[in-house]
Amino acid sequence: xxxxxxxxxxxxxxxxxxxxxxxxxxxxxxxxxxxxxxxxxxxxxxxxxxxxxxxxxxxxxxxxxxxxxxxxxxxxxxxxxxxxxxxxxxxxxxxxxxxxxxxxxxxxxxxxxxxxxxxxxxxxxxxxxxxxxxxxxxxxxxxxxxxxxxxxxxxxxxxxxxxxxxxxxxxxxxxxxxxxxxxxxxxxxxxxxxxxxxxxxxxxxxxxxxxxxxxxxxxxxxxxxxxxxxxxxxxxxxxxxxxxxxxxxxxxxxxxxxxxxxxxxxxxxxxxxxxxxxxxxxxxxxxxxxxxxxxxxxxxxxxxxxxxxxxxxxxxxxxxxxxxxxxxxxxxxxxxxxxxxxxxxxxxxxxxxxxxxxx
Amino acid sequence: xxxxxxxxxxxxxxxxxxxxxxxxxxxxxxxxxxxxxxxxxxxxxxxxxxxxxxxxxxxxxxxxxxxxxxxxxxxxxxxxxxxxxxxxxxxxxxxxxxxxxxxxxxxxxxxxxxxxxxxxxxxxxxxxxxxxxxxxxxxxxxxxxxxxxxxxxxxxxxxxxxxxxxxxxxxxxxxxxxxxxxxxxxxxxxxxxxxxxxxxxxxxxxxxxxxxxxxxxxxxxxxxxxxxxxxxxxxxxxxxxxxxxxxxxxxxxxxxxxxxxxxxxxxxxxxxxxxxxxxxxxxxxxxxxxxxxxxxxxxxxxxxxxxxxxxxxxxxxxxxxxxxxxxxxxxxxxxxxxxxxxxxxxxxxxxxxxxxxxxxx
Numbered sequence: 171x172x173x174x175x176x177x178x179x180x181x182x183x184x185x186x187x188x189x190x191x192x193x194x195x196x197x198x199x200x201x202x203x204x205x206x207x208x209x210x211x212x213x214x215x216x217x218x219x220x221x222x223x224x225x226x227x228x229x230x231x232x233x234x235x236x237x238x239x240x241x242x243x244x245x246x247x248x249x250x251x252x253x254x255x256x257x258x259x260x261x262x263x264x265x266x267x268x269x270x271x272x273x274x275x276x277x278x279x280x281x282x283x284x285x286x287x288x289x290x291x292x293x294x295x296x297x298x299x300x301x302x303x304x305x306x307x308x309x310x311x312x313x314x315x316x317x318x319x320x321x322x323x324x325x326x327x328x329x330x331x332x333x334x335x336x337x338x339x340x341x342x343x344x345x346x347x348x349x350x351x352x353x354x355x356x357x358x359x360x361x362x363x364x365x366x367x368x369x370x371x372x373x374x375x376x377x378x379x380x381x382x383x384x385x386x387x388x389x390x391x392x393x394x395x396x397x398x399x400x401x402x403x404x405x406x407x408x409x410x411x412x413x414x415x416x417x418x419x420x421x422x423x424x425x426x427x428x429x430x431x432x433x434x435x436x437x438x439x440x441x442x443x444x445x446x447x448x449x450x451x452x453x454x455x456x457x458x459x460x461x462x463x464x465x466x467x468x469x470x471x472x473x474x475x476x477x478x479x480x481x482x483x484x485x486x487x488x489x490x491x492x493x494x495x496x497x498x499x500x501x502x503x504x505x506x507x508x509x510x511x512x513x514x515x516x517x518x519x520x521x522x523x524x525x526x527x528x529x
Numbered sequence: 530x531x532x533x534x535x536x537x538x539x540x541x542x543x544x545x546x547x548x549x550x551x552x553x554x555x556x557x558x559x560x561x562x563x564x565x566x567x568x569x570x571x572x573x574x575x576x577x578x579x580x581x582x583x584x585x586x587x588x589x590x591x592x593x594x595x596x597x598x599x600x601x602x603x604x605x606x607x608x609x610x611x612x613x614x615x616x617x618x619x620x621x622x623x624x625x626x627x628x629x630x631x632x633x634x635x636x637x638x639x640x641x642x643x644x645x646x647x648x649x650x651x652x653x654x655x656x657x658x659x660x661x662x663x664x665x666x667x668x669x670x671x672x673x674x675x676x677x678x679x680x681x682x683x684x685x686x687x688x689x690x691x692x693x694x695x696x697x698x699x700x701x702x703x704x705x706x707x708x709x710x711x712x713x714x715x716x717x718x719x720x721x722x723x724x725x726x727x728x729x730x731x732x733x734x735x736x737x738x739x740x741x742x743x744x745x746x747x748x749x750x751x752x753x754x755x756x757x758x759x760x761x762x763x764x765x766x767x768x769x770x771x772x773x774x775x776x777x778x779x780x781x782x783x784x785x786x787x788x789x790x791x792x793x794x795x796x797x798x799x800x801x802x803x804x805x806x807x808x809x810x811x812x813x814x815x816x817x818x819x820x821x822x823x824x825x826x827x828x829x830x831x832x833x834x835x836x837x838x839x840x841x842x843x844x845x846x847x848x849x850x851x852x853x854x855x856x857x858x859x860x861x862x863x864x865x866x867x868x869x870x871x872x873x874x875x876x877x878x879x880x881x882x883x884x885x886x887x888x889x890x
Contacts, residue, residue: 226616227613227616227617230612230613230616231613234609237605335721339691339889350692351690351691351692355631443604443605444604444605445604445605445631448603448604448628449690449721450602450721450722451604453602453604453606485609488598488601488609488610488613489613489617491596491597491598491599492562492596492597492598492610492613492614492617493596493617495596495597497569497599498568498598498599498600499568
């Protein structure tokens with residue numbers, strides 16, 4: 171007989187071992203899936219995890235990894251505060267979109283004049299503000315009417331997508347675009363372009379901000395009173411109240427932080443890699459960041475690695491499609507398994523397995 | 530439809546030097562790449578392009594190699610995938626969605642010795658060709674059938690994006706439905722997607738609830754067929770692929786995109802070294818557009834007249850946009866007997882007279 175016995179304290183070792191074990195199990199099970207598809211599993215795993223970093227064309231794919239990981243890390247860092255405190259912002263995708271639209275709108279408002287020193291910082295502020303407003307709504311509704319922030323924030327994603335389509339077709343549409351939907355290309359306008367800080371590294375202002383966010387959030391979580399409140403509220407809401415934490419203010423603060431970072435991520439993306447507001451320029455970073463946050467154990471450094479790992483599965487997955495003819499769905503399956511096994515292995519953090527019956 | 534700053538800047542040139550031809554993987558074979566916006570199993574648009582890819586493999590066997598990436602979002606992801614394809618040694622790449630235009634042009638500029646073929650686009654360069662099919666010819670046959678088959682005189686149309694390609698189809702179908710049934714009315718729903726079974730099913734259900742008993746679609750999944758089948762008495766047409774699994778009802782015919790011959794021809798040109806940048810726009814006559822079997826649900830005389838229309842278009846005797854035709858606002862477009870020129874059709878952004886509603890803009 172196997173029995174699960176709750177640990178008095180979450181196991182520290184398992185906290186760190188779980189993500190690594192989950193990656194290993196995913197590789198093994200994924201290997202079987204690839205083998206069942208008639209591909210050499212070792213070659214497939216190497217193509218996904220090794221080639222983008224050290225393969226023949228790594229000089230191209232390494233910067234691409236950072237481009238892809240940047241928004242994931244930035245959004246996930248924001249989400250990690252709320253998730254630690256038991257506040258579930260599932261709608262980062264919507265905050266990302268609204269941040270992008272706000273930032274793009276500011277950039278386009280200054281077109282064609284406006285100097286970069288004024289325009290680009292204003293765009294960042296607008297992006298942050300846009301994301302915060304979109305995150306404020308579920309926070310306010312929860313504090314005021316006890317609504318469920320999971321549902322409200324998720325539903326607001328679809329509202330944001332509709333606003334985005336409308337913006338691409340109407341207000342923000344490129345007047346010189348021959349009637350096709352989509353805004354001017356912000357990345358080609360010197361004042362509004364989110365440029366690379368160091369050429370050919372993939373490190374644009376958004377990636378840089380993500381790295382700063384990792385450091386700052388580490389300081390806040392581990393060294394600041396607010397971080398203590400967040401962790402306490404997550405572990406024991408009642409104890410947190412006794413310790414003087416205002417739960418409503420905590421909800422609002424955590425939601426605004428995640429909204430701000432998601433909005434900033436959207437703004438950096440729309441003015442950089444994506445370039446323009448189109449009907450559907452969002453590609454799910456806000457949702458994938460949830461996986462990244464948990465894969466990184468809600469820890470800033472963990473999130474940094476998890477974001478890069480997730481980017482690796484995207485880019486390596488594409489390579490595997492191209493060089494091994496693996497179907498795209500097999501790669502999505504692989505990414506899904508990663509979260510699935512993480513959650514499964516996570517049981518070991520809070521429980522221990524006991525063999526034999528418990529007498 | 531997007532551009533990465535990196536490549537717009539001087540860094541792009543430096544990178545091209547670093548990543549250029551000498552460093553690319555090389556093999557003796559001609560390597561042909563395909564980038565798809567949907568899954569190869571969508572049963573429509575992407576499925577047909579992948580049939581074209583398989584036709585190349587069948588034709589040339591071991592002399593060539595094909596690679597593809599499916600479900601690639603338009604934007605920076607597409608540009609990265611295209612670059613990876615080139616680095617992997619592709620000599621010829623078909624980019625099979627309008628939204629890949631900017632990515633295609635960016636990557637093509639960096640790798641001038643690689644040939645690109647952009648479907649449904651309009652921008653050509655020395656190493657970028659564009660190709661598309663005159664789907665509006667097929668739409669004419671569809672409209673003819675739809676106008677004859679509707680009992681409620683309400684025809685539903687699921688639009689994808691309000692771009693000329695789609696607007697042409699709506700106009701062509703409307704003109705030919707109206708020809709055979711003056712009472713016909715079009716209800717148009719914009720789905721803002723090329724492939725999203727859930728949205729397409731919703732759109733179809735809304736149209737059916739509004740009394741439409743024929744549904745035309747410019748989206749790629751079979752969800753509208755399934756919705757029509759559930760409703761029982763609604764006719765649909767296969768889009769991009771035959772969708773024969775829904776015949777004879779609700780699918781009464783189809784427009785089939787037949788890319789294989791073009792893909793074989795262009796691959797051969799790269800192998801011969803004779804490839805040159807061209808704009809190709811072929812229709813029923815050249816076999817790029819095919820009309821799927823008109824099913825037994827259609828009365829014999831209607832079937833015969835539809836096939837006659839198809840054959841007249843194929844033979845070049847009849848142009849689907851032949852005057853007199855007015856624009857939606859009543860202003861004159863084509864005089865009696867005049868036919869639309871390709872330039873106007875390529876940029877078509879208005880409805881013809883009689884269609885109600887506005888194009889989202």
